[in-house]
Amino acid sequence: MSTATLDEPQQHPASRPTATDSLQVIKRSGTLVGFDAAKISVAVTRAFLAVEGDDAAGSARIHDAVERVTRQVTQAISRRLKAGGKVHIEDIQDQVELALMRAGEQKVARAYVLYREAHAQERASKAPVEAHPTLTVKKASGELAPLDVGLMKAQVEHASRGLEGINGETLVEGALRNLYDGIAEEEVLSALIMTARGRIEQEPDYSAVTARLLLEQLRLETATALALPLNLPLAEVYPRALGALIHQGIRHELLDEAMAAFDLERLGAHLKPERDYQFGFLGLQTLYDRYFINWKGDRLELPQVFFMRVAMGLALKEDDPDARAVEFYDLLSSFDYMASTPTLFNSGTRHSQLSSCYLTTVQDDLEGIYGAIRDNAMLSKWAGGLGNDWTPVRAMGAHIKGTNGSSQGVVPFLKVVNDTAVAVNQGGKRKGAVCAYLESWHLDIEEFLELRKNTGDERRRTHDMNTANWVPDLLIERMREDKDWTLFSPSDAPDLHDLYGNAFRERYGYYEALAEQGRIKLFKKIPAKQLWRKMLTVLFETGHPWITFKDPCNLRSPQQHRGVVHSSNLCTEITLNTSVDEIAVCNLGSINLAAHIRDGELDVQRLERTVNTAVRMLDNVVDINYYAVPQARNSNVKHRPVGLGLMGFQDALYKLNLPYTSAEAVEFADLSMEQISYFAIRASATLASERGAYESYEGSLWQQGILPLDSISLLKENRRDGDLSVNTNSHLDWTPVRELIAKHGMRNSNVMAIAPTATISNIVGVSQSIEPAYQNLFVKSNLSGEFTVVNPSLVRDLKAAGLWDNVMVNDLKYFDGSVQQIDRIPTELKARYATAFEIDARWLVEAAARRQKWLDQAQSLNLYMAEPSGRKLDGLYQLAWERGLKTTYYLRSLGATGAEKSAPVTAPQPQVCSIDEPDCEACQ
Template sequence: MEQQITETGTKEELSPNFALKPGKMRVMKRNGKVVAFDREKIKVAIMKAFLAVEGSSAAASTRIHDQVEQLTDDVVSVFERRMPSGGSLHIEDIQDQVELQLMRNEHQQVARSYVLYREERKNQRNEEQLKRETTSQKSEESSNNEASEGFEGKVRKACEGLVDVNPEELIEAIKATAYEGISEEDLSNCILIAARTFVEKEPNYSFVTARLLLDDIENEVLRFLDIDTSIKKDRSKMYQKALVGSIEKGIELEFLDERLKDFDLDRLGKSIKPENDLNFTFLGLQTLYDRYFITHEDTRYEMPQVFLMRVAMGLSVDEKDKNDKAEEFYKLLSSFDYMSSTPTLFNSGTRRPQLSSCYLTTVPDDLSGIYGAIHDNAMLSKWAGGLGNDWTNVRALGSRIKGTNGKSQGIVPFLKVSNDTAVAVNQGGKRKGAFCAYLECWHLDVEEFLELRKNTGDDRRRTHDMNTANWIPDLFMKRLMKNEEWTLFSPSDAPELHDLYGKAFEKKYEEYEKLAASGEIKLFKKIKAEDLWRKILTMLFETGHPWITFKDPCNIRSPQGHVGTVHSSNLCTEITLNTNKDEIAVCNLGSINLPQHIHDGKINVEQLKSSVKTAIRMLDNVIDINYYPVPQAENSNKKHRPIGLGMMGFQDALYKLNIPYNTDEAVNFADESMELISYFAIQASAELAEERGTYESYAGSLWDQGIFPLDSIKILAEERGADFIDQNTDAKLDWKKVRDQVKKHGMRNSNVMAIAPTATIANITGVSPCIEPTYQNLYVKSNLSGEFTVINPYLVEELKKEQLWDDVMIADLKYSQGSLANINRVPENIKNMFQTAFEVEPKFIVESASRRQKWIDQAQSLNLYISNVDGKKLDNTYKMAWYKGLKTTYYLRAIGATSTEMATVDTGSLNAVETNREENMAASQAPKACSILDPDCEACQ
């Protein structure tokens, strides 16, 4: 324990004759140097002793942590009593006292371990040094002869070029779990299982595990394609053969498009970059293996770079210079500078290339129309991602049915059928079906709609598997601010409200209120706006639904207001497109990987420009290549050509820039980065319009009028009232050039930008999802590919610099749910930099989103994190979101005061809030809100 007590903390060293100030204690090391007395080092040493005896189960145990704290206090108090005026202690004195306190408190086994450790440590260090020297020589000799050493050579090769990984330690762990006569398949699984357990100690083991998995993938693919595995020695040649083989096999099995044979496969094979395989983390590669690579009878016949090349080929199949474009698209995808959405990755280059991410529909108010919409949902869910359904048109409970002279049962029974459709049709067996029902808050059924996700009440009127969202007009928010009344109507009595917004909505709504007051409308209900708002927030807190989205900014700032109304958003609340009975809106998504464009402490503007330009072309190609499950979707998509370019890795970019999320500097970076993406995206669409022509409904759009997203904020302020909006409108770039381009050439796409959650594609590229703050610095992530230890590599790097990264720090992070807040020995600047999502003040999340929103022509999937939640915090946060001009919000991630301190104490789980969400949230009174880390939320990513 000597090393831990004397050499893992402060760097302050003093001469033996240093004059000590009264009241301060110093510690003399064996080499004669004197360092400052540090309580945390004693605590670390004692914790190590407990971990040595009780194992990792002690990591998240309140009992162990309490005992360690008490023992540390006991040791420190002894020396404070002995030397009240300060003085020098020898390291042996401290270690003796630790041993004594362990014995006095009857921790005999821990004390014995501690004594043995002290005696053996010196010899152990010498042995380890000799072993390292031997290992280094052995690794060098064996790396070129992997086959001769079996799995040991494979492990050593996987560790090459990575710092702080120990192949010999990993080999020993594998040997401990393997057995004589083990099959090749079981040995491969054994190797991966052993390797992934090391990730929590060193993030680079994630790359080691990925490389080990890659070796298995290559063997599987080569054997299926009947290619000699010895070709792996020349990875470039291997990939050339694998590309040809995979494409031919895919066409033979009638899965891939025959047009892929029209490409120059030899040329494309030579352009593949095998070295980019080394950029995958284990989570990323395992996700691809489980869910993305094409298979035949559970056998994969795609390697990672072949997969990305196949996607690039599929997106360039209609290009005149298809080989050039395939190489350009592949280069962008393979570098991780940009990644297409999951449906595009799934289906690009296939015989039925359903590449779009989400669909938005409006449900009509007649029986055949309702069931027609449910049928469309089923067809779309079979092939596509998430669905957003606008149900506001459907008449309310108690409304008269003219044809039968009966009364309507309202929307809830039909929502139940829609819910069950989502369960029954699960996206071709790849992912769960995912629907979101939207309802405007003037609808007479809104109060029952709010309770759809409750676990109590009549289960026939509950939708446990379907998401819900409120579509809230500005008039309601203004009535709320003024503490006024609100009136609920059936759309059968107030049909115009569905298509109106802004001042026109307010005028018509007030007319209907007068008709209700005079008795001309019989079916209505008066309610205080505050009471309805309270119920909205209560249900949001208790069930995670309905999400809060705002009708007016979505419509007033929409470029397409001249041809229709935005009636809802999509499953993930980032798409704001018009829908009607003839048009099902389609969103085509992809995301810029922001940290890939950060170099030397700033954004590489030219690289970003190039990435955005290529990405916009890829997204525009999706529209023409796409397979449309229903005709209304094709009609809408080809008429308006909307796309949604977003971003991911915002938190990683902040780390690279050394900017804490919880600061004004981060808000300014959100503004700056989104302005650049917006600038280049609009420019790229205008350039495509010059080459390919404008979209069909361009005339009369805001683009056509010279009104850009930034300009539309002024229109929103005029419609809403200047007192009800506070949104920054500053700009740094010279927009004249882009405005001139749009004026001259028009736009290829009606909508260009939207920030999706990117849950899965962020996993693939190894960055944080979209604009999210760090969830936890250490946790276990569960998705459809299994459970993965996720650790913040930026944090580990900083803690290593401070000599603070060790087993005790890992244990403390587990105990603290990945938070540094209560780990005293961590410097404040590191704590501030690596605050977790619940430690970031909601105002910074909202303000950053507001800054981005001014540049975006659609919306953004914005999760809100609130710790120590109460009604006032919820009220203030969501009012602030509206006041700051946000169009939508997504999941509420809230945690109560009782669970903020510790929610995984009893289970010992790193992430019990995720893996046992219902039990833990019931105990802590936190909401059962679906996590962005949950596979349910990956529907359109």
């Protein structure tokens, strides 16, 4: 049974619309023929019959559907070309696919897509040999043969299908200029890839062309590695490739033997090759370099096999693993949701370390300190990001009873932590990463603040690790009142670290009284404003330590009945309890918010489906996960925390035509986060009805009926009047969710956290996390190399306004991706495409505050400032505190040259924290 392409000669009795009589169709050969709607009807009919069988021929439903699709395509072409004109055959076929999808005929659309793919592969394989007059290639056998230019043209034509602005002829010519006589045959395709890659800045669609050419290279590589036929279309390769991967992966001890228990034939048949065409070059290259399973350097996975392998690994312990694997695969491969990097790396493998973040508390003795460093190494080995709470370790000068000596404090040990993170680099896949936290009353805090400085004793510097302040509310209060602040060694004030809110305030005063009475000898009194100013100064100079707030993290924690949040994690979005017996673990994944904007509004039903499946996948991680240390298993199994986040927020705003700096964008941040929170909490409660509540549920805020929004009142009770200003409005009726929790409990102690998504957003091809656009045109560097990134939304709008040309590209380059000083760009577009350093950072805080009220954990919130000053930083971080934020992440600022170009400045500013500094990839 077959479908038909539109340029086949079959006739059909359908009448030809007179409005298109003057239209001409450009065939693939370049010849022109008249537009014939009957050919659309024939092709669509055959697509239906391919799905429903020949017995369905004559069905009234099919007849009506064919007429409707034909009419929609014809009207769409007519609108585009008005009275007469030319349209390429591929454009018509794209319209057919779109019409079938809009009609809800997904299976028929898929059959049509696969047929096009198969015919494109067939045309490429049958393309006439066009030998180059002088250049030869060396085949794998060692023999020389003429370079086949015809094959290059066919590959480019196939990669350009359905894309605008692609000049295949000049692309081939450009690649030929980079070839030499006797080049290895496999290098010819690489030359095409490199040539297409160099044109992305001129036309964003070249990113898709480059990705498709890379996909062809990957197809050939995996076919060889898996012993599959080389010339089959992807639609036929994929079902075989999945089974071949599983069997070879098990044989080479790369995959869990349990993976062979799946119905591989069923799962292979469900793979959707057409979804490979969603990738941009950066996304596919990232997967190719770092994520696909390989054996001795040869990739064993195609993209859809990769997603199915991840889905299978997450479904291993389901009651119906095959059905759940299909469900999980559909979500991942659609790009509606993406699991975190450790999950993508390790799902289905023999060491399925799928969790993203680990939080530890370091004990105040050598055994505890070096045990914590060992734990860091073991957790980092399997791709975990680390947050270490160092506050319990006694300060410099504190008495050591065992040796009758004095402590050297925290800093010397942090140097060892730094070097351990460098040494254990996760098998070369990415850098090891750790963040050390210290509470602001610790006597070593002033030296801790200087760890990232480029001056001073190198033995007391840690250039490769991150640092963060764990700031109690009382310090901010003392600073605002211009009062003193007292620093203690935790060996003299051992319980301060476990107290927060009013209890901390009272106990802190008690220890200050002891110091005044001379009963505590080791302490230091300084003006609170002086310490706060130094915190901001070193943040300005080095980007560290980040400022995170202890009291909101604890007072709003659902698990405050079972312990204390002593720190956040590597990327400041996780707020879980830690102790000597428990290393907190969090399992992350992110919703692609941009994919859930349909027709200018949030598609709530689609979002609901995404969240329901995503929470189930995240919960499965807890039981499947490989735990490198027992304290992590103890904590994760007992509390089952997960962190569902989001990415693509900026792209969602583009789709809604909203600038980041608008009240409407802040409202959208509020509304979208409330919807995610509603569905995520409900999904966890629903899972509890199926699988049972988490072990430590009794006594939690959940069990008390206190949801994240309600917990704001707990924070307010522990703040002075006027120190908390939080919007507490809601849009939804939360009563059904409250009733569901009261009846079944919660499956997970924590459900939401917004991580940086540094890498998975590249894979999906959307803006990172909740970030504003960094620039509209820039070069991104990561472990996969350097990539030109151009804002496709901006390009589309500029094309619509007739403004996209080479001059515009050069202007964007000169102004470092900024549109603000390009006079011909309309004011509306300048507002919509303002970049991170052109946005008043207070808008970022306001949007984050609206999200924070719905979150049971925190969010990785980068703050951008083109012209930092002490006054601006002070106001910004006090605003973050007033709005009830739990944490902040990097402070980023421009270097002097960039500042001069991107915004009017009165004087060059030193660089605070370059965007080129490695982003947090350990979480995502």
